[in-house]
Amino acid sequence: MNIKKNIKVALMALAALLATGSLTSCSDEPDSEYFYAFTGEMMSDYLKNREQYSEFAAIVEKAELMPLLSTYGKYTCFLPDNDAVEKYLQDRGLKSVADLSKADCDTIARTHLVNNIYSTFEMTQDRLPNANLLGRYIATSQGVDADSNAVVYLEGLTHIIFEKTYPNGSTVHQNDSVENGIVQPIDMVIEKSNSTVTDILRDNPKISLFYKAFEATGLKDLLTEKVADETYDNKKYPKYYYKSHVRKEVGWVPDTKKYGFTAFVEPDSVYRAKFVEYGIDTSNGDLRALYDLAAKIYYDVYGSPETFGDATKEGWKFENLTDSINPLKRFVQYHIMTRYVPGTADLTPLVVEETKEAFGIETAWINPVDWYETLLPHTMLKIEQLSKKNRVDPYTQKALPVDIFGVDADKKGGHFVNRRYEAPNYNCRGAYVDATVEKTPNHDALNGHYFYVDDLVVFDRQVIDVVQNMRIRMDFSTVFPEIMTNDMRLKGNFRADDNNDVPDDSEQPKNGKNRYFPMGYLENVTFNTNCHFVYRRPHWEFWSWQGDELNLFGDYDFTFRIPPVPYSGEWQLRLGFAPLETRGVMQVYFDGIPQGIPLDMINILNSEVYLGSRATDDAQLNNTYRATSIEDLASEQKLLKNLGAYRGPLSCYNISNNGSQKNYSWGIVHMMRRVLCQTYIDATKDHYLRFRVASDGKQGNDNEFMLDFFEMVPKSVYSVDGTGEMEDAL
Numbered sequence: 001m002n003i004k005k006n007i008k009v010a011l012m013a014l015a016a017l018l019a020t021g022s023l024t025s026c027s028d029e030p031d032s033e034y035f036y037a038f039t040g041e042m043m044s045d046y047l048k049n050r051e052q053y054s055e056f057a058a059i060v061e062k063a064e065l066m067p068l069l070s071t072y073g074k075y076t077c078f079l080p081d082n083d084a085v086e087k088y089l090q091d092r093g094l095k096s097v098a099d100l101s102k103a104d105c106d107t108i109a110r111t112h113l114v115n116n117i118y119s120t121f122e123m124t125q126d127r128l129p130n131a132n133l134l135g136r137y138i139a140t141s142q143g144v145d146a147d148s149n150a151v152v153y154l155e156g157l158t159h160i161i162f163e164k165t166y167p168n169g170s171t172v173h174q175n176d177s178v179e180n181g182i183v184q185p186i187d188m189v190i191e192k193s194n195s196t197v198t199d200i201l202r203d204n205p206k207i208s209l210f211y212k213a214f215e216a217t218g219l220k221d222l223l224t225e226k227v228a229d230e231t232y233d234n235k236k237y238p239k240y241y242y243k244s245h246v247r248k249e250v251g252w253v254p255d256t257k258k259y260g261f262t263a264f265v266e267p268d269s270v271y272r273a274k275f276v277e278y279g280i281d282t283s284n285g286d287l288r289a290l291y292d293l294a295a296k297i298y299y300d301v302y303g304s305p306e307t308f309g310d311a312t313k314e315g316w317k318f319e320n321l322t323d324s325i326n327p328l329k330r331f332v333q334y335h336i337m338t339r340y341v342p343g344t345a346d347l348t349p350l351v352v353e354e355t356k357e358a359f360g361i362e363t364a365w366i367n368p369v370d371w372y373e374t375l376l377p378h379t380m381l382k383i384e385q386l387s388k389k390n391r392v393d394p395y396t397q398k399a400l401p402v403d404i405f406g407v408d409a410d411k412k413g414g415h416f417v418n419r420r421y422e423a424p425n426y427n428c429r430g431a432y433v434d435a436t437v438e439k440t441p442n443h444d445a446l447n448g449h450y451f452y453v454d455d456l457v458v459f460d461r462q463v464i465d466v467v468q469n470m471r472i473r474m475d476f477s478t479v480f481p482e483i484m485t486n487d488m489r490l491k492g493n494f495r496a497d498d499n500n501d502v503p504d505d506s507e508q509p510k511n512g513k514n515r516y517f518p519m520g521y522l523e524n525v526t527f528n529t530n531c532h533f534v535y536r537r538p539h540w541e542f543w544s545w546q547g548d549e550l551n552l553f554g555d556y557d558f559t560f561r562i563p564p565v566p567y568s569g570e571w572q573l574r575l576g577f578a579p580l581e582t583r584g585v586m587q588v589y590f591d592g593i594p595q596g597i598p599l600d601m602i603n604i605l606n607s608e609v610y611l612g613s614r615a616t617d618d619a620q621l622n623n624t625y626r627a628t629s630i631e632d633l634a635s636e637q638k639l640l641k642n643l644g645a646y647r648g649p650l651s652c653y654n655i656s657n658n659g660s661q662k663n664y665s666w667g668i669v670h671m672m673r674r675v676l677c678q679t680y681i682d683a684t685k686d687h688y689l690r691f692r693v694a695s696d697g698k699q700g701n702d703n704e705f706m707l708d709f710f711e712m713v714p715k716s717v718y719s720v721d722g723t724g725e726m727e728d729a730l
Contacts, residue, residue, distance in 0.1 A: 127343030260340025
C-alpha cells in the first residue's frame with residue numbers, strides 16, 4: 001500500500017516537473033496546468049467547504065483575512081484540521097477559537113500563509129524560499145510519517161499530511177491546488193518562536209558552554225535589545241520613479257527596519273574535545289576552561305608583544321570578561337554575524353534550477369563564497385559552499401583531483417566557515433555548518449538564527465594569513481547587512497522583465513520590488529538629500545553579477561564604511577560595474593582623500609580608452625579564453641592594469657535566451673572592474689569610500705552611477721607582474 005502511495009507521489013512530482021519545467025520555479029501567475037486536483041475553488045472556498053477545517057476557517061475569518069484568500073494571487077496555505085486546532089487550544093488552556101483574540105488569530109493565520117506557491121517537491125532546502133505573511137521563514141526538512149510515506153516536516157515538528165480520509169468521506173492529500181494557490185494539510189498548528197536570539201541560545205542544553213561565555217561576556221544584552229526600529233514607518237516615503245539604462249522602473253522603501261544576528265555555535269561536545277586537544281585544564285570549571293582556550297588561540301593575534309600586547313593589560317584577565325580586549329569576549333563576538341540569515345541556503349547566492357548553480361557563479365570552476373562582518377570589530381567570516389559539480393580547471397578544462405574536497409567529499413553542496421581547501425596549496429578545512437532542522441530546541445528567533453558547526457570558529461593566524469589572504473569579492477547586496485536582514489537580497493522573479501514603458505507600481509507588483517533607502521536606514525552610510533540610492537531586484541540577463549545592482553541617481557555625495565580587511569598592508573580596492581551610455585562620472589575619495597581622476601562610467605572595454613578593437617564582445621567566450629596563450633592574457637591584463645582596469649571575472653556570468661545560455665563576464669565588453677584606489681589599509685581602523693558626482697550637469701539618467709560588486713585585493717594577489725604571469729581571471 002505504501003509503495004503505491006509513493007509511486008503516486010513520484011508521478012505527481014513528474015507531472016509538476018513537466019508542467020513547470022523546474023522544481024523550484026514557483027510560478028507568479030498560476031495556470032491550470034499547475035493544479036493537482038481542484039479547479040474552480042478559491043482558497044477561501046476550500047476552507048469554507050470542508051467541515052474538517054471549520055476551526056481554522058474561523059481563525060482566518062476573525063483575522064479578517066478571508067477576503068485576501070478570495071482574490072487571485074499566489075498563496076500556499078499550511079492547513080491544520082479541527083483536531084490540530086483543538087489540540088493547540090487545549091495546550092494553551094483555551095476552550096474554543098472564540099477565546100482567541102483578534103491579534104492571536106492574525107498571528108496564527110499569517111504564520112500558515114506564504115505569498116507564493118510551493119509544492120512538497122520544491123521544499124528541498126532547510127527553509128522555504130519565501131517568508132510567511134508575518135515575515136518569518138518556515139524551516140523544512142524531509143522525513144517519513146507513521147505509515148512510512150515520504151513527507152516534509154515544518155519547524156521539525158509538524159508534517160504535511162500525505163493523505164487522509166475523514167469520517168464525512170472527504171479525502172485530502174498534499175499539494176491540493178486551488179485557483180489562487182496550493183493547500184498543504186498539516187497535522188499540527190505551526191508555532192514560530194517570539195523569543196530573541198539570547199532566549200533560544202539559553203534554552204538549548206546542547207550549547208550550554210557557548211551560552212555561559214555569551215552571558216559572562218555581556219553580549220546577551222545586545223542581542224536581546226536589538227529587534228526592530230519601531231519608529232520606522234515606510235508609509236512616510238513615496239514611490240520613486242526613475243530610469244536605469246533604458247528601463248523605466250519604480251522603487252519602494254523597505255517594508256521594515258529589523259535588526260538581526262546569526263551565530264555559528266559549537267556544541268558542548270566540540271569544546272570538550274578541544275579542551276583535550278589544546279591541553280586545557282578543566283578543573284576550575286567550564287567558563288575558565290573556555291577562557292583559557294580563547295586566550296591560547298588569540299595570544300598570537302592580539303596578546304603577544306609582536307601584535308597588540310593585550311595579554312599584559314587588565315582587560316585580558318579572566319576577571320574582566322566584559323572588557324573589549326578580553327580574549328573570551330573576542331572569541332564569542334567572532335561567532336556572531338551582524339545580519340539575519342534564516343537558513344543555510346541564504347549563506348551564499350540562491351541556486352538557480354536551470355543551471356543547478358548559485359546565481360551567476362560557474363561552480364565547475366570555483367565554489368560560491370560570501371563574506372560577512374562579525375561583532376568582533378574589523379573582522380569578517382568567509383562562508384564557502386562546496387560545489388556539487390566535479391571541478392575542472394577553467395583554462396585547460398581538465399578535471400581537478402578528487403581531493404580538492406579534502407575529507408569532505410560527502411558534503412558537496414554544504415557550507416563551511418573559513419575554509420580554503422584546494423590541494424596541494426591550501427589545507428584549511430574550516431568548520432562545517434550543520435543544516436539540521438531539529439524538533440527541539442528552536443534555532444530561529446525574532447532577531448536572528450543560529451547554526452551548529454563542527455569545529456572552532458576563530459580569527460586565528462591561519463585564517464588571517466591563509467584563508468582570508470586572498471581577493472575578497474562581495475556583491476554590494478552583502479556589503480550592507482540591512483538588505484539581508486530585511487529580506488531584500490535577490491528577491492523577486494529574476495526570470496521575468498517588467499514593462500519598460502509603464503512600470504508596475506501596485507502594492508504587490510507581479511515580479512517583485514526594487515527598493516530605495518531613506519537617509520539613516522543603512523548603518524555606516526551617509527548621503528546628501530539630492531539623490532536616491534536604489535537596490536534593483538535581480539534579472540538573470542542583466543550585465544551584473546548575481547543579476548542585482550545598486551544605483552545612485554541625482555547630485556549624489558555618498559559615503560560608506562568599507563568592509564574590514566584581515567590584516568594591515570597594501571590593498572587594491574575595485575568596483576565591478578557595467579559601463580553604459582546613460583551613466584555618469586564620479587570622483588572617488590578614500591578616507592577623505594581624492595583618488596586619481598574621475599571615473600567615467602560610459603566607456604566600455606572596446607573603447608579606445610581601454611582595449612579598442614582588441615576587446616571582442618565574446619560573451620559566450622567561444623573558447624577565446626582557452627585559445628589565448630597565458631602570455632597574451634597576462635600581457636592584456638598588464639595593459640589594463642596600467643589603465644586601472646580589469647575585465648569582468650571569468651567565473652561570473654549572466655543568463656540569456658530563457659535560461660539556456662551563459663554569458664561570462666570576462667568576455668562582455670560592458671562588464672569590467674575599475675581600480676578605485678591602491679593604498680595602505682590599517683586593519684584595526686574603520687575606512688571609508690566616498691563617491692561624489694562629477695558629471696557636467698544631469699548626464700545620462702540623472703547622473704546614474706552603478707555599484708555591482710566590490711573587491712578588496714591584497715598585494716600578494718594584485719602585484720603579479722612577471723612575464724607570462726597574471727592574477728587569476730576567476
